[in-house]
Amino acid sequence: MAADLILSVALSVVAAAAVMAVTALVARRQGRVAVVDVAWGAAFATAALACGAGAAARDAGSPARSWLLVALVVLWGTRLAWHIGRRTARHDGEDPRYEKLLGGSLPEVGMGRAVRKVFALQGALVPLIALPVSVGVVLEVRWWPAVAAGALVWLVGIYFEAVGDAQLAAYRSRPRDQRPAVLDTGLWAWTRHPNYFGDACVWWGLWLAGGLASGWVAGLATVAAPAAMTWFLSEATGARLLEQTMMQRPGYPEYAARTARFVPRPPRRG
Known part of the structure; x- marks a missing residue:
């Protein structure tokens, strides 16, 4: 059981890190941090799928509940990413919230600050907030x-x-x-x-x-x-x-x- 829990949480961490790394590259290219809002829901959906697949591969947990959890997260994350993606596509500038958080626009403050204050932080928060899912998929x-x-x-x-x-x-x-x-x-x-x-x-x-x-x-x-x-x-x-x-x-x-x-x-x- 302990090995299943460790693997599930690790999969969540890796999935979140991968999504945020890609998002940071996209943000650098577009010159705005607000694209991370689209990645937020996508990171949870990716993490849930990774945890669900890991549980299934190890025959851990209660399959009905495990895939219910995965489905609920994927539905929520996909809807959120789609909604925010449509909204941000209509705006070219930076979100005022991120300008306030960073102390300026991305070109002004640089990627280093953006990574520390936004991408790394959100990448760390995803596995923390997803704990009920990464734990639930491997337990009875x-x-x-x-x-x-x-x-x-x-x-x-x-x-x-x-x-x-x-x-x-x-x-x-x-x-x-x-x-x-x-x-x-x-x-x-x-x-x-x-x-x-x-x-x-x-x-x-x-x-x-x-x-x-x-x-x-x-x-x-x-x-x-x-x-x-x-x-x-x-x-x-x-x-x-x-x-x-x-x-x-x-x-x-x-x-x-x-x-x-x-x-x-x-x-x-x-």
């Missing part, structure tokens, strides 16, 4: 109800992500003079970041199905994964960083005063 299931609960939470998360992204795309497709200053309808009336909240739910669902369903020890050993993802989405590079820019837009402070920042709740009136 102890609690199938936790697998079912995890799949349900994953579904809630993918709903918030996909529907929130679709609502935002529809809002942005309208001419500026024919749309409100702030999107405050649909899921965006309940949380200012439904896509980020959905992302967090996806990984809590995968922890339930992959980590906790394998037993208390596996659950406790992997709970840092969804906790780290939630912290990054809410407090680090996600919602909080984005809102530093959004709060400068007309109408956004008022929208923020009546709408939850992350966890959904009914909007305040008045």
Whole structure:
């Protein structure tokens, strides 16, 4: 069992490193770091496939649960990469978040800083956050109800992500003079970041199905994964960083005063 766990985690590390190395080369050629957002989902999908194949080759784990975990990660990662890829293809410049993080554009700060602060960091985070999957694919299931609960939470998360992204795309497709200053309808009336909240739910669902369903020890050993993802989405590079820019837009402070920042709740009136 220990050998299976070590191999699975190692495969996740190698897969993430390979994806980020290729992405760094693409970023250098394009002169912008924002391409890493497309690679984020792709790295998880690649890592999950590598772990699933490794478990199958060693006849480890519960095959039904193992391939369910792989399928959930691949579906999530592919959808995210496709969505962000379409969005970034319409913009040539750097994402302001990365300019703020790096202290300038990629040509100004150089690849060394970009590798240290973006590509290496995200390459290290992928195997950490994917721990419930790399562990779950090689262990036997102890609690199938936790697998079912995890799949349900994953579904809630993918709903918030996909529907929130679709609502935002529809809002942005309208001419500026024919749309409100702030999107405050649909899921965006309940949380200012439904896509980020959905992302967090996806990984809590995968922890339930992959980590906790394998037993208390596996659950406790992997709970840092969804906790780290939630912290990054809410407090680090996600919602909080984005809102530093959004709060400068007309109408956004008022929208923020009546709408939850992350966890959904009914909007305040008045």
